[in-house]
Amino acid sequence: MALKLANVTKSFEAHKVIDNIDIEVGDDEFLVLLGPSGCGKSTILRMIAGLESVTSGEIHLAGHRVDQLPPSERDMAFVFQSYALYPHMTVRRNIAFPLIMRRHRWWFHLPVIGGLAKRRIERSPEVREKVERTAEMLALTKMLDRYPRTLSGGQRQRVALGRAMVRQPSAFLMDEPLSNLDAKLRTAMRAEITQLHQRVGGTFVYVTHDQIEAMTMGSRIALLRDGTLQQFGTPREIYETPANxxxxxxxxxxxxxxxxxxxxxxxxxxxxxxxxxxxxxxxxxxxxxxxxxxxxxxxxxxxxxxxxxxxxxxxxxxxxxxxxxxxxxxxxxxxxxxxxxxxxxxxxxxxxxxxxxxxxxxxxxxxxxxxxxxxxxxxxxxxxxxxxx
The missing domain is CATH 2.40.50.140 (Nucleic acid-binding proteins)
Incomplete structure (x- = not known):
């Protein structure tokens, strides 16, 4: 299985927020963690990413246990609800940033020498090709030299996706990435993310409270309530044969x-x-x-x-x-x-x-x-x- 959560539990002191979650999805599947606010879906995503520790249980990615690894070693890309773009960087530099940091050295923090080294990496044929190919896939080619403040919400979301894609990770993690967009733009971005998954493959884990997003995008849905898994299955199974x-x-x-x-x-x-x-x-x-x-x-x-x-x-x-x-x-x-x-x-x-x-x-x-x-x-x-x- 591409991603497996085995008896995963998370407690904050005496309060159990995630209770014994078991989920398995195969290669190239699109898993949606669905539920109301406060049900624990974002906590599960953060545990997969390594931003939260696991109280008990195991998380496996591509056959390897990862819950004991630091986030940098899990080969995952995280797309945040707030986009988390660097406002002082162009679109090109925002997308290239993970590739630059892959070659990070301590002296990158030095004002002049570090800046020159980062620009050299950014302009290298390998990085330039990856950035331009990613930008083309997301219709961002004409925006590469612009700054995030000049972009619309949908364009910023595409930049955040591009920054995740360029790394070519084993898993894409998305925490309610469309919640800040208006209804019309959400519909368009749902289609774009679905098409992106079909093009690049890989395992997608997507958090939302919107059942329409879950039903239209997910190949599997995990529906949560108060930290417990209510039902796990395909959208059709959950719609036609609800467990409770x-x-x-x-x-x-x-x-x-x-x-x-x-x-x-x-x-x-x-x-x-x-x-x-x-x-x-x-x-x-x-x-x-x-x-x-x-x-x-x-x-x-x-x-x-x-x-x-x-x-x-x-x-x-x-x-x-x-x-x-x-x-x-x-x-x-x-x-x-x-x-x-x-x-x-x-x-x-x-x-x-x-x-x-x-x-x-x-x-x-x-x-x-x-x-x-x-x-x-x-x-x-x-x-x-x-x-x-």
């Missing part, structure tokens, strides 16, 4: 609806609806569960139509290609919202510009070709992949 209610509610916009239901004698009961479960879906008598349905698996019908749940429209949002409609269910509970308050609302996505209005009475039809079941007390998934028929 936390994952189900974190992934997806709007998130998965979780509706109170019962499973007895192989039958799923939701309000007044009784639906037979496919064979092998779950224990036929697992009792109280949450029925998980993505907003696209629900549709609105006339009130009282057969096989529907009654409710009242409470919210309508038009977002261009689709509309999001919130419906308050009659007599049914749904999973608690983010602040812990109980709710009875479900979200439905409809194509186009929906004509529904708040206060309208409707029926909700459920498409059970793809659903999930979760134990109502523990939140854990019931029946594994079998809840997809």
């Amino acid at each position: 209610t936390y994952v189900a509610r974190f992934i997806g916009t709007p998130p998965m609806n979780l509706i109170a239901a019962e499973v007895t004698q192989g039958t799923l009961t939701v309000g007044a609806l009784r639906l037979p479960l496919p064979d092998g879906t779950a224990d036929g008598n697992c009792g109280a569960v949450w029925l998980g349905l993505r907003p696209g698996a629900l549709r609105l019908t006339a009130l009282g139509a057969p096989g529907t749940l009654p409710g009242t429209v409470c919210l309508v949002e038009h977002i261009g290609a689709e509309s999001v409609v919130g419906v308050t269910l009659d007599g049914l509970h749904t999973a608690h919202d983010d602040d812990g308050a109980p709710t009875r609302e479900v979200m439905v996505t409809l194509p186009g510009y929906a004509a529904h209005k708040a206060g309208e009475r409707v029926g909700i039809a459920c498409d059970l070709t793809a659903f999930s079941l979760f134990d109502r007390s523990s939140g854990a998934r019931v029946g594994g992949d079998a809840a997809r028929s």
Whole structure:
């Protein structure tokens, strides 16, 4: 495996911030560490880089244990959230800086002699070729003699990427590199980083709290909560078969609806609806569960139509290609919202510009070709992949 974290734990005095993390990714994979602020994802990245020590466990890169090595010997490049460019250096010197420091000598600190030596290295054919090739890949060729203060946010981000690329490291580590950009530029930079990974290969480890970045960029996602790994898998696995209610509610916009239901004698009961479960879906008598349905698996019908749940429209949002409609269910509970308050609302996505209005009475039809079941007390998934028929 290209990168392996084995039983990695991190504590600050008596407070455990990372608890027994196990992750393995192969060569040329793009790993995304995803989760809310404070969940420990940046701490994991810093431990991989060597900027934080590991309390227990091991970190391996390309088959070699690296958690006991200093950062300079780990063959990794770190792209910071703040770009961390040198304002007094041109783009060319910023990109070349890691190559210059590779040949660092003590006398480089001497004002005149050190400056001459650094310029000589920068102008050497080998360094010049690497810098210009990297700049060409990132569309920075025309900016090589400019200073960071004259660049836009996206251009500065590309310079920071170029400084990491020029070293040709075994692993690229990125700590929320797009969080300072506006929405349009983030979309463009997501595509650029994905294409960069496809061109240069190597292992990428990318930290974000943005699920869209995770789902569109990652080949594997590690979803964290309070320092514990909730689920590790491909974007499709995490979206279609969430391991628990936390994952189900974190992934997806709007998130998965979780509706109170019962499973007895192989039958799923939701309000007044009784639906037979496919064979092998779950224990036929697992009792109280949450029925998980993505907003696209629900549709609105006339009130009282057969096989529907009654409710009242409470919210309508038009977002261009689709509309999001919130419906308050009659007599049914749904999973608690983010602040812990109980709710009875479900979200439905409809194509186009929906004509529904708040206060309208409707029926909700459920498409059970793809659903999930979760134990109502523990939140854990019931029946594994079998809840997809």
